[in-house]
Amino acid sequence: MDLMQAIKERRSIRKFKSDPVSNEDLNKVLEAARWAPSWANTQCSRIVVVQDYEKRDQLAKATTSSRPGRENGAAPALRQAPIVIVACAELNKSGCFDGLPSTDKNEWYMYDVALSMEHMVLAAHALGLGTVHMGLFDAAKVAEILSVPQGHAVVAMTPLGYPDEAPAVRPRKNIDQIVYSEKFGEK
Ligand SMILES: Cc1cc2nc3c(=O)[nH]c(=O)nc-3n(C[C@H](O)[C@H](O)[C@H](O)COP(=O)(O)O)c2cc1C
Structure with a gap:
C-alpha cells in the first residue's frame, strides 16, 4: 500500500473481530516499530505484546476516561481484539546525555x-x-499488570486485530490553519 494512502485511510478502530492475527503479520508490525527513529538512536521504546485474555481484561479495567462516569471508548476493544500492544519507555535515555536532560523539554x-x-x-x-492509539489509562496499574520494572514508563497501548467497523473520517484542519510561511502566524 502506498504510504500516503495508508496515512489518509487509517482510522481509529474501536470494534474488532476475534479472528487471530498471524505471527507473520504481528512480526511485521513489530518490525515497523524497530525501525522507528529515536533520540541519538537511543531506542528507548519497549513493547509488551499481550494476548492472554485475563491480562487484556485487566488492561481494559485500567483504562480511564476524560469524562467522569463514562468508559474509555476503546476499552471494549482491548477484550475483542486478539492482541494488545503496550508501548513503554526506558527512562533517562531519550533527550538525555549521561542520564541528564539535554533540552528544556526534559525527557523525549x-x-x-x-x-x-x-x-x-x-x-x-x-x-x-486495525488499531487505536490509547493514552487514557492508569499507567501505574498497567505497569503492575505487566510487571514493568522501575526506570520505565508505560506510555501508550493499542488493540491489534481485524476491524469490525469502518468509521467515518474525523475532520482535520486545513493546511492553511496549521502551516505558516517563514514566520509563525504568517500565511
Ligand atoms: C496520544 C493519543 C491518545 C489517544 N487515546 C485514546 C483513548 O484513550 N481512547 C480512545 O478511544 N481514543 C484515543 N485516541 C484516538 C483519538 O481519539 C483519534 O486518533 C482521533 O479522534 C482522530 O480519529 P482517527 O484516529 O480515526 O483519525 C488517542 C489518540 C492519540 C494520538
Whole structure:
C-alpha cells in the first residue's frame, strides 16, 4: 500500500473481530516499530505484546476516561481484539546525555514512543489490521499488570486485530490553519 494512502485511510478502530492475527503479520508490525527513529538512536521504546485474555481484561479495567462516569471508548476493544500492544519507555535515555536532560523539554521518550507507535499503526493498516492509539489509562496499574520494572514508563497501548467497523473520517484542519510561511502566524 502506498504510504500516503495508508496515512489518509487509517482510522481509529474501536470494534474488532476475534479472528487471530498471524505471527507473520504481528512480526511485521513489530518490525515497523524497530525501525522507528529515536533520540541519538537511543531506542528507548519497549513493547509488551499481550494476548492472554485475563491480562487484556485487566488492561481494559485500567483504562480511564476524560469524562467522569463514562468508559474509555476503546476499552471494549482491548477484550475483542486478539492482541494488545503496550508501548513503554526506558527512562533517562531519550533527550538525555549521561542520564541528564539535554533540552528544556526534559525527557523525549513520549516523542520516541509515539514514533514507534505510529510506525506500528500504519504498518498494521497496510496489512488490513486495525488499531487505536490509547493514552487514557492508569499507567501505574498497567505497569503492575505487566510487571514493568522501575526506570520505565508505560506510555501508550493499542488493540491489534481485524476491524469490525469502518468509521467515518474525523475532520482535520486545513493546511492553511496549521502551516505558516517563514514566520509563525504568517500565511
Ligand atoms: C496520544 C493519543 C491518545 C489517544 N487515546 C485514546 C483513548 O484513550 N481512547 C480512545 O478511544 N481514543 C484515543 N485516541 C484516538 C483519538 O481519539 C483519534 O486518533 C482521533 O479522534 C482522530 O480519529 P482517527 O484516529 O480515526 O483519525 C488517542 C489518540 C492519540 C494520538
